[in-house]
Amino acid sequence: MKQLLTAATLLCTLSVTAQQAKNVGLSAIKIADLQRDLYALADDHFRGREAGTQDELDAAAWLAEQARQIGLQPAGDNGTYFQYFPLIRDRVSSESQIILHHKPLELWKDVIVFEPVHAQVNAPLIFLNGLQDIDTADVKGKAVILRFSPEGITNPMIKSLRRYATLIIRDRVKRLAGKGPAAIVFVSDSTASQDWARSLEYADRGTYHMDGGYFNSIIVKDIPLLWINDPSLITQDSNNQTLVANIVTDHFIYPSVNVVAKQEGSDATLKSEYVLFSGHIDHDGVRHLAPGADSIYNGADDNATVDVALLAAGRAFKKQPGRRSVLFVFHGAEERGLYGSTWFAAHPTVPKAAIVSVLNGDMIGRNNIDSAALLGVNPPHRNSKDLVSVALAANAAGPHFKLDTTWDNPQQIEGWYFRSDHLPYARAGIPSIFFTTLLHPDYHTVRDDASRINYQKLTKMTQWLYLTARTLADQDARPAVDAGFRL
Ligand SMILES: [Zn+2]
Structure with a gap:
């Protein structure tokens, strides 16, 4: 925290008031909250939160309840925290x-x-x-x-x-x-x-x-x-x-769900615009049962880290609202094909044109404490130079990660840019970026557990997400979409 404040004071373009607002928010982001929430959400109790199952719905209800306790307002369908959508599954019988x-x-x-x-x-x-x-x-x-x-x-x-x-x-x-x-x-x-x-x-x-x-x-x-x-x-x-x-193939329709909460902005005009935080609820559930072996894919890094970071950012914006409103969208069914974000981008619960930016996170609690990655930062995936500069300035003012920005290279074998929830928003023409601490050997295995998360790093990543959103919520102008952007 000390290092953060020292670096932040160098940002002479910020007014004292904006700086104070940042610090008040930052003080609400606590490692103990992140750790407690993560152990709860990545617990075996939720059985790996598989999309289209009762476990995903249980995890969604838990997230909505946390949002309610923090004091965030419901912003899903019909005045609730929830936005349901149908997930279709075909399986060989x-x-x-x-x-x-x-x-x-x-x-x-x-x-x-x-x-x-x-x-x-x-x-x-x-x-x-x-x-x-x-x-x-x-x-x-x-x-x-x-x-x-x-x-x-x-x-x-x-x-x-x-x-x-x-x-x-x-x-x-x-x-x-x-x-x-x-x-x-x-x-x-x-x-x-x-x-x-x-x-x-x-x-x-x-x-x-x-x-x-x-x-x-x-x-x-x-x-x-x-x-x-x-x-x-x-x-x-x-x-x-x-x-x-x-x-023979069996055909099923299951409910999946997005959890949507908001913190209203303080500016009479700008509060009708939204900075959208994005994460996903679901992971890979319970796979083949082996006697005596762990069979639950708890998805602690993927993506409970981001869910709890969004809750922490919710506490920060609750304590010190931005001028714009902030929307927290916990997507369902990401692992099965980005379905929750695809649904929300097509059926947003606020006017699509009012979403000024999407800050998506996926897996933000592993690997070296000094390093992180940002995607959507270089062509051909960058869709807003303005948004990228806000995120880079927030990193320079806050956590000082050594950033890996090579993942937008189209030759990148993993095609990582196309595998998380910012994608449907970028395709819909909304400035979007993707924060991550990248892959690790426990990715999509039963070993992705809460005990393997680096909580100090998760705290730094949460601060970075928050500081980026803070600027977007408070600055006069909204980020423009780069001319001619096309995926
Ligand atoms: Zn994920």
């Missing part, structure tokens, strides 16, 4: 049957059905070796058997284990789908085999959709895409082999 050359395969053990599909197949097998076969063979009405292989794929992301299987599946489907195969069956090579367990976890829970969501597109309709991990289940040399399958 366990009733499905897959028989490869008279041998029944066990779904999710011997075989992954990569995407939900309704299909009845009774087709001869055709084995394709290599690209030349793929591009020339007559596959009409046949079940194609292919080994995973990166042959012919130039996309640099092929080097990422997490993308390997998907990129190959997409490429081969593109080459084959138009030729009318009855099914496409992939067989692991050593690289794909390492990704089997993770892909299984995603595939067996199905795909999530929302009208207007970004991740609605499935790779191909009507052609079953199967993945067999154990090559010994395939015998290449016998003739007259068949695939017989009856694949």
